[in-house]
Amino acid sequence: MLPWLQSYQTNLSTLVANNNLAHAMLFTGPLGIGKTTLANWLISSLLCTNSVKPCGQCKSCLLHQAGNHADFLLVDTTNTSVGVDAVRQITLFMQSTAQQQQNKLVLLANAERLTEAAANALLKTLEEPPKNGYLLLLSPYPARLSATLLSRLQHWPLAAQFDGRAQHWLEQHSNRAVPDFLLRYCSGGPLQALKMLESGKADDIATSLGVLEQFFSDKITLQDTVKPLLASEQVSLMLGFYLRQSYLPRLLQHNAERLPLAHQHYMRWCRDEQNILGQNKSLALSALLTELRRLRH
Template sequence: MMLLPWLERYQQQLSRLLNAQQLAHGLLLTGPSGIGKQQLAKWLVASLLCTSEHKPCGGCKSCLLLAAGSHADFLAVDSSGTTIGIDAVRQLSQFMHGRAQQQPNKVVLVSDADKLTEAAANALLKTLEEPPQNSFIVLYCSSGSALPATVISRCQQWQLAAEFSNNANDWLRQQTNRAVPDFLLTYCGGGPLKALALLESGAADQLQAALQHLTQYLQQQLSLTDCVKQLEQSEGLSQLLGWFLRRQLTLAANVSNPQRLLAIHQLYNRWCRDDSQILGQNKQLALSAFLIEFKRLHG
């Protein structure tokens, strides 16, 4: 099973621990959106279930059953809803205590583990504290901070680092015929898969155009009216404005002025709050007021 190039170092470390039988019964993968946590988790599941020496082989009965979605010793917890409730964890616990049919292990995959309710997390804790022999729970989510400290402490933690390297940019260029903007990986928080999705959907082009319009407005090359008109068509405007604001503050010489810095942050936070909470708000007027004040504070 080929993994994304930046995941290979984690693959090698996990393989060594697996071969040495030093993997914990609970494994937690965390990292930014678009880094490949799901792919690494699925590779780990396949490796734990594979019965061959070189794991995962893809050809043994266990691997074929897993690929067909009919492996009796594998359970994927449903995380499609807004939360993962206690009933799902009870099912998990019951599954874990059954005997493995294919050998050697029974494995549970919990995606978006940060959706666990407090009651579900507490129930999961009991299984993590007293795991059945040859059983493993693989969890992944963007941030482990949403999980109780007691759950985290009973898992072997794997923090996947954000990718801003030239290798990640090279990989992006190999996956698409579209031009890759220099800022895209940074905007995506070091998640190449997220960046690729923006490229393939055409959203990256819209994003680049919106950032250009903001820059032109600050440089008095574009009128307020035209800037607002262009930005209104942008998806994820809050994220876009927040990222542009941070970049401008990093580049600006007046970043050392703490009062101005605080005023800009308060301006942005207020705009985000009003945009999400005030029903029937005049979006054009609110955005215009934000841009005027930001331009004044930016200097």
């Protein structure tokens, strides 16, 4: 188990052993925190037929590992929304008789993608959950779920990781140097940070952040700033991160009254970046950076 999830694992193990586990649970936390890892471990524990859970050796464990367990349903959430048909599938599955042992498990990732109609349909299942049925929902964006749905779920928020333990884990699992900013950039999700590290995206972001720092320190020209930034796949995310971490704290210290203007310029640029088709991206970014630098002086 991932080191920062061990305390959650211990608590869940106790609940399973004492038959006190809630029948509908919601795991939340930033992308890359390990929600799926923890949920799959819990599912394995509830499907296992041996005393040590999960044993990894019984027929039930082997079926689950092979992805062929008849008492486990993984809901397809790859589309932009999860509709009523998926909830009907969940309801029918939960009402059927378990084939291997007493428990039936459903895993619904990206729960924030439930349509309003699907969420309302799911409420009916949650109001009268079967005794042997467990529904696990995962979401990095719980605020997008309806208050009524949230009230029917036992919430397990997994804390973002920014400390030395997560940094050490990254260093152990990659042969690349781990930038100091990476966990903060990934909102405390070590698995997401590792993915960016191994793909080389962390290096690209580090380069872009360095370019911005040079620009706002008047060390390079606007042209030499815009070109490498536009080559980045995540220019809006990266620029927003730099503003929060470096630009705005300095502006707060020296020109606090200009904070609303800086925020307004950035939000307008983000809106136009998303909504204006055929926008001259170089010109728009140049205008934003010029205005932000002017506010600094």
